[in-house]
Amino acid sequence: MSLNNLEPQFHKAYLALLEKFNTNPFTFEEAEKVLEEASKSLGVKFSNKKEVLSELEKAGLLEKRPYEKDKRKKIYRLKENPVLKKEKLGKDELINLLKEGADIIRTAVDYKVLLLFLFYKAVSDKYLREVKKLQEERPGVNIEKLYKIANTRILNLYDTDNNKLLVWHEVKNEPAEFINALNRIVELNRDKLNRLDELIKRTGLPSLFEGENSVIVKRLINLFSRVDFSEFEYDILGDAYEWILYYFAPSKAKEGEVYTPIEVSRLIANLIEPQGEEIILDPACGSASMLIEQYLYAKKKDENTNITLIGQERNEVTAVLAELNFILHGIKNAKVFIGDSLLNPKFEEYIRTYNPDGEADKVVANPPWNQKKVYNETTLKQNPKHRDIFEFGYTTDQSADWAWIQLINYYAKKKAGIVIDSGALFRGGREKSIRENFVKKDLIDCVILLPEKIFYNTQAPGVIIILNKEKPEERKNKVLFINASKEYIPHPEEKKLNKLSDENIKKIAEAYREFKELEGFSRIVDTDEIKRNEYNLNVSLYVSPIDEEEKIDLNEEFRKLEELNREYTERFKKVEEYIREVLRIFGGLS
The missing domain is CATH 1.10.10.10 (Winged helix-like DNA-binding domain superfamily/Winged helix DNA-binding domain)
Structure with missing residues (x-):
């Protein structure tokens, strides 16, 4: 056994x-x-x-x-x-290992420690596997030279200044050395791990090696030490990393952390179809899950895709999670900037190294919805290019939705997929004026109403807006509205949530790509009609699901009616007999 x-x-x-x-x-x-x-x-x-x-x-x-x-x-x-x-373990066994890790930390330790340990152990094992491969290919070569070569292929895990190997198994039993090694890895890999030290500090890892939590950390180290992560392909390691984010998303949503459900990111990829050597930008990238789904889509179509992923994230710890996410997925053409994209889009100069006009081929984003008291005309004008970016107008401090949409539109050369609050489709005031300009400029290709209860931080349904600057002739001055409010399955793990299935994604994506109308699901609308509706883009205004009519079998219904009548008559007779008997006894009836 x-x-x-x-x-x-x-x-x-x-x-x-x-x-x-x-x-x-x-x-x-x-x-x-x-x-x-x-x-x-x-x-x-x-x-x-x-x-x-x-x-x-x-x-x-x-x-x-x-x-x-x-x-x-x-x-x-x-x-x-x-x-x-x-034994070479599969994805299921790896996920089971992570579940053990989640049980170990419970609420005592920040879940990001799991992400950090997964990253450190995985890159260490990949590094040692690469060194072993080099030894077989180059017998007799000095081991330090092989370490230096592995540094260029994986990460700098050999400190050439101090002639010291910094991999997991060298330091796992020494708390001080463990922390020192991680900090030194940050110093040696600043180009790829810009703020890993910030993640180490925010998780409180140095102090976790002391006191009661030291037992938890030791158990985690022993847990991860049981498995050789070099056996796993990068895609599986990346899936494991995403699993941790996904597993803790419902509880973290209550604390304000936002995680885009992976099936929504996958739907976006099926809609904008990233490919070849395109540059894909996400100006509110979070942990980069949406960008990575674009990469996986392109890779599935072409194993040799050379797609470039660029993100910017305001929260520096979350930006580090994005960097680790890229590495564990084996993605080399990726870059994350830290900062507020609406006020200071730091990615533009980097994009210019690929594309002189500073535009990405495609942009994807799930920016913060309906931000209040954060941005207004005064703050948005801090952006050096505000006149160009917000050419259709500045939003008020009641919602930044259309500020984000304008930013995304400005940097998208071809297409964009945006997940946003449904209120952005019909609110009045300045938002209506901006929306009107988008319709008149024929920038909106499709609006999709998503089901409710698929996001962890809100029960609101949300919508996807597809912008397209390269509309084919048959799509010009038209908008495809898709009402996908009924396209869901019950979430398999979270009882109060719903989920998009693969079939749901396929149905929505096919309707979009084929630009077709399906009764109660999708409808092509001329911009003239939208104008008559005062530029209201509310999906339900143009297409609503067909209510399923209950099929009635008249013969069966009549049979049930007769049965009810028979039961009523029998019971009435019995009650009548009881009353007559009572009245007879007491002299009320002869």
Whole structure:
């Protein structure tokens, strides 16, 4: 029997004992104490400790022998499980490992520590795998030279100034060295890990190695040390990283963190169709999940895609998460800037190194919705290019939605996909004036109403606006409205949420690409009609789902009516008999 075939409670017992003793000997009393502690932390009750050890022995994972000091007692030793050590694990096994990590930290430690550890262990293992490959290719070459080559291919994990290797396994057992190594890695990789030190500081990692939390950190280090992450392809490592973000998104949404559901990012990719050597920009990139979905879409179409991803994020810690996300996905053509894109778009000069006019081929974004008391005409004029960017007008401090849309439009050379609050489609005042200009300039290609309850931080449905500066003739002066409010499935993990399925995404994307009308789902509308509606872009105004009419079987309904009438008549007769009998007894009837 292997570890993976054990019942869950014995599986967890083995891992708890392995974490504590490794393959060192231990007594029954020591095992009992460890399992008791594990019962509390894992939520699994190991009521019969002897049964646990017996099951592990049967599985070939434990050996016992007489205790030299007292022959009546036994000494135990774990066997390192060959499946755990050598088998190439799949994505499901990796996710299960991360779930264990999530259970370990619970609410005691910032979830970003999981992201940090995943990154550090994965790049360390990839680095050592590359060194081993180089040794096979270049036998006899000095190991330091091989380290230097691996530095150029993975990350700088060999400190040439101090002749020191900074990988995970070199420092995992020394808290001070662990932190020093991470900080030195930041210094050696400033171009790729601009603010990793800020993430280390914000998670409180240095202090976590002390006091009560040191036990949690040690357990996490042991957990990640069990697996060789070099066995995983970058796409799987990236999926694992995204899984952590996704797993904690519902709880973090309550604290103000925003995470775009991955299926919404995937839908955007299916709508704007990134490809070839295009430059894709996200001026509010968050952890870069939406940008990465554009990369994955392009890669699926062409394995050799040379797409370039550029993002800007106001929160510096979130920007670091984006940088790590790119690395774990194996994406080299990616850059993240830190700052407020509406006031200071730092990415423009970088884009000019690819495209002299400073425009990205396509722009995607899920900017903050309906921001109040943040931007107004005065603040937006701080942007050096405000006259060009906000050519259709400045928004008030009641909502920045159309400030974001104008920024995105300005930097999009071809197309843009924007997720925004549905109120942006119909609010009046300055927003209406800006919206009118977008319609008159024929910039809006499609407006999609999404289902409600698919975002973690709001139950509002949200919309997607597709801008297109290269409309083909048949699309000119027309807007495709898609009402996808019914296109969802219940969320498999969050009961109060919905989710876009692959079929939902396919249906929406096909309707957009084929520019077709489907009754109750999509409709092509001339801009003249939109003008008559005072530039109201509310999707429900143009297309509403067809209410499913209940099919009525008249024969069946008549049969039910007759049955009800029969039951009524029978009961009426019984009640009448009772009343007559009561009245007869008391003299009311003869």
